[in-house]
Amino acid sequence: MNTETQTFTGVGTPATRLYGLMAIVALGWVLLGGLFFTPEDAVQGDAVRIMYVHVPTAWIAYLAFIVTGVASACWMIGKKHSIGFDRVAGASAEVGVLFMAMTLLSGSLWGRITWGTFWVWDPRLTTTAFLFVTYIGYLAVRGLGGTAHQRARRSSVIALLAVLEIPLVHFSVVMWRSLHQRATVLSPDGDIKMDGIMLFTLLCGVFGFSVLFAWLVSHRQRIMAMKDAQQTTAIDVAVTERLKEAQS
């Protein structure tokens, strides 16, 4: 417990610097390739360029919530209840909410151009919006205060309940739409034939946002660890300082 003598120069490590560099290179290509080098789509025109951001952020948001669920389960099952799992769960949920907001924003802009409307009550869109709100709630629970272990216990239960909730929401929304609106506007766009450079740019986007996710989560969870350490050592530090003052 000699953290008081440690001087912090940042939370970077060689590994995070490598992720960061890879993210800059890949996303740099997505920016240039997506805006200038790729052709426009035969059907969607320039709107397809939004997809180079929209698809990767959606994937990463879902990945982030899976990471949160797995890390929460690891915290709960693990005998030591290692608080590191809780920090990873929280950091991943924060980044997931950010990416999901980007997904919803870019998706509604794309929808406005392509479908002529910002929003349709499609099962996938509706479930995604619910996922977004659910994890905002999860983050609110993390902010309730208390000790790190109270936070971990509460938030892991909420994260695992969300794993129960999401399939139920999705299933009932699918049933709602299929019974009420037989002709939906949208079909899964997986059958679009893709130009080589377009596919490459999209994959660059997926890769770039993935390493960006890893970079953000590793930094965020380290900052959380420092905050927790600061809380627990703040009193020790103050006591030591007062003792030194008294002695001098």
Added chain:
Amino acid sequence: MSMSTSRIARAVAAKDLRIELRSRVVTNQVLPFSGLVMVMFAFALDNDDVLQRVAGGLVWLATLFSLFMLVQRTFAVETYDGALDSLRVAGVNPQGIFLGKSFALFVQLLVLESVLFVAAVVLYRVNVNGSGVVLLVTCVLCATAGLAFVGTLYGGLTAGARGRETLLPLLLLPVVAPVLICATRATESAFRSGGVTVGEGWPWVGVLAVFAAVFGLGGLLSFGSLIEE
């Protein structure tokens, strides 16, 4: 041990219902509030045909709004004098507390929904008869069980937390969305709104039953660690 769980559940439920009977908060505040919501919907929609068409959804929306008040109330009585802490310190089985509080909430919600359905018949001119009644009663029982379990679970989580009045709806609304969708569709079938038949309502009741089972089980498993600080 299992006997004591059901005894604890009965004792907790009886205590909660006795408190409600004596304090009359539900009858004097929550019921009038939900009735007022039904009248406000009529003001906002201002069309007899539309009201008749969407009556099922309005009843369940009014139920959800009142659910927040009921859940907050049912845990306010536990946190006022640290009653929940006392129960915990006394080593009372949390599963018994969960079942008891869920049952008390279930009964209060049933009373509330009965009033709301009568209000729908009177104010929104819906008709329900024959096989529609069977569907409606089954739907109400399944939906209410799900709402009671989820409400108790998230009420226990936010009990004693700062800002719980605003946090509870944020957490609870996304979770109860399937109940709103399924119960509304089943109720519309029972009312035969917009030309749907009674038979079309039963699959929705099936989802409601699954919802209640999932969150009943989830609550039994996790309630202990939620209220334990």
